[in-house]
Amino acid sequence: MTDDRMTPRRKPKISIDTIGGRKLTPATLMMGHGFDPVLSEGSIKAPIFLTSTFVFENAAAGKRHFEGITGARPGGAEGLVYSRFNAPNQEILEGRLALWDGAEDALVFSSGMTAICALMLAYCAAGDVIVHSGPLYAASEGFVAKILSKFGVTYLDFPAGATRGEIDAILAQAKEQAAGQGGKLAMIYLESPANPTNALVDVEAVRDARGAAFGEDGPPIAIDNTFLGPLWQQPIRQGADIVVYSLTKYAGGHSDLVAGSVAGAKKWLTPVRMLRNMMGGICDPNTAWMLCRSLETLELRMSRAGENAAKVCAFLKAHPKVARLGYLGMIDDPRQQDIYNRHCSGAGSTFSVFIKGGEAESFRFLDNLKIAKLAVSLGGTETLASHPAAMTHLSVPQARKDRLGITDNLVRISIGIEDPDDLIADFEQALAAV
Numbered sequence: 001m002t003d004d005r006m007t008p009r010r011k012p013k014i015s016i017d018t019i020g021g022r023k024l025t026p027a028t029l030m031m032g033h034g035f036d037p038v039l040s041e042g043s044i045k046a047p048i049f050l051t052s053t054f055v056f057e058n059a060a061a062g063k064r065h066f067e068g069i070t071g072a073r074p075g076g077a078e079g080l081v082y083s084r085f086n087a088p089n090q091e092i093l094e095g096r097l098a099l100w101d102g103a104e105d106a107l108v109f110s111s112g113m114t115a116i117c118a119l120m121l122a123y124c125a126a127g128d129v130i131v132h133s134g135p136l137y138a139a140s141e142g143f144v145a146k147i148l149s150k151f152g153v154t155y156l157d158f159p160a161g162a163t164r165g166e167i168d169a170i171l172a173q174a175k176e177q178a179a180g181q182g183g184k185l186a187m188i189y190l191e192s193p194a195n196p197t198n199a200l201v202d203v204e205a206v207r208d209a210r211g212a213a214f215g216e217d218g219p220p221i222a223i224d225n226t227f228l229g230p231l232w233q234q235p236i237r238q239g240a241d242i243v244v245y246s247l248t249k250y251a252g253g254h255s256d257l258v259a260g261s262v263a264g265a266k267k268w269l270t271p272v273r274m275l276r277n278m279m280g281g282i283c284d285p286n287t288a289w290m291l292c293r294s295l296e297t298l299e300l301r302m303s304r305a306g307e308n309a310a311k312v313c314a315f316l317k318a319h320p321k322v323a324r325l326g327y328l329g330m331i332d333d334p335r336q337q338d339i340y341n342r343h344c345s346g347a348g349s350t351f352s353v354f355i356k357g358g359e360a361e362s363f364r365f366l367d368n369l370k371i372a373k374l375a376v377s378l379g380g381t382e383t384l385a386s387h388p389a390a391m392t393h394l395s396v397p398q399a400r401k402d403r404l405g406i407t408d409n410l411v412r413i414s415i416g417i418e419d420p421d422d423l424i425a426d427f428e429q430a431l432a433a434v
């Protein structure tokens with residue numbers, strides 16, 4: 001029996017990734033990579049495989065597949081087994097997601113937080129230390145501080161804009177702390193740009209600091225790339241090992257699903273895959289199918305949103321009721337600009353606007369928006385606006401809010417793909433009401 005017949009959907013016959021030596025770009029590959037219509041009645045799109053389990057060709061194939069699932073044989077499963085482990089829609093999605101980041105493989109999850117929690121759990125043991133940049137997405141920070149701490153994992157954090165010297169110092173401190181607890185530095189976990197400040201982490205400096213501190217055998221560098229990825233920033237290029245996403249945001253892009261992923265080299269993903277095999281948390285086939293559909297328009301959507309944001313920010317910057325902007329297209333700090341130039345190919349479409357005044361003025365602005373919807377989240381086709389201090393970051397202690405610059409006049413905006421002049425008209429009338 002040939003491998004092909006035993007594992008048809010895993011080895012598509014048609015998978016054109018190069019033409020005449022030209023490596024095709026993700027924007028092109030999103031329409032077909034990893035799916036062979038011949039295997040599904042000629043269907044141009046992958047059907048949604050609503051099945052919990054897969055029939056083995058024979059008993060020997062079942063044994064071999066389980067060796068891959070349980071880790072008894074390296075390299076992972078070579079066949080479909082059971083939908084908690086792997087399934088066609090999820091595998092097609094994983095293959096396509098990996099392309100955007102130049103990663104070897106990806107794993108999809110039922111939410112961004114499931115991906116982040118599984119990643120950290122897979123790498124941490126009692127006594128270990130996590131070093132992370134700050135601020136992180138509130139639930140990520142909470143998982144480290146409140147959940148992992150229950151299992152004897154401690155953490156150290158450094159501010160997103162930290163210099164090489166500051167990162168060296170925190171790694172040295174982490175080594176010492178880990179030795180004192182009988183553990184190791186398990187992971188360096190980053191989020192860049194940070195929310196809602198948009199402060200960028202110097203991933204290249206983190207990579208160099210790890211190399212200096214650990215040589216070849218350092219802990220993995222993981223990074224939450226939800227705000228700029230995968231179009232405007234691919235942190236594997238700057239030395240990250242594992243890229244994390246809330247696919248709920250730009251990747252899904254229509255505010256109609258919740259999912260997450262991790263991508264990187266197989267050797268980094270294997271422990272995470274093993275944990276997912278045991279624990280579950282893989283995204284469902286319908287969501288995977290919707291994400292494949294979303295990825296076909298990812299570049300179009302993100303490009304348009306980015307162009308819209310640049311126009312809206314140019315308008316807001318000149319407005320007398322706006323104190324300042326936290327937008328990556330208008331950075332005023334030279335070090336941040338240097339990180340941006342080395343790491344990013346676009347400024348994104350999520351930014352902060354500081355209204356002159358305080359909470360009352362910001363609320364008036366928000367309550368008068370007509371096109372922009374008052375909601376948390378980002379990266380959708382529609383423009384959203386929210387007030388971090390009173391919403392997503394309400395539970396952050398005031399002292400930490402002050403340190404992070406999460407003020408009462410900060411409004412966070414995620415620009416969508418509407419007509420930019422309509423959006424400007426909306427912001428103009430809402431500001432007039434302040």
Ligand SMILES: *Cc1c(COP(=O)(O)O)cnc(C)c1O
Pocket residue numbers: 111112113114137191195224226227245246247248249258259260
């Ligand atoms: C939304 C978000 C998450 C969490 O993702 P969910 O899909 O909501 O679980 C994690 N990190 C960042 C930066 C996010 O914006």
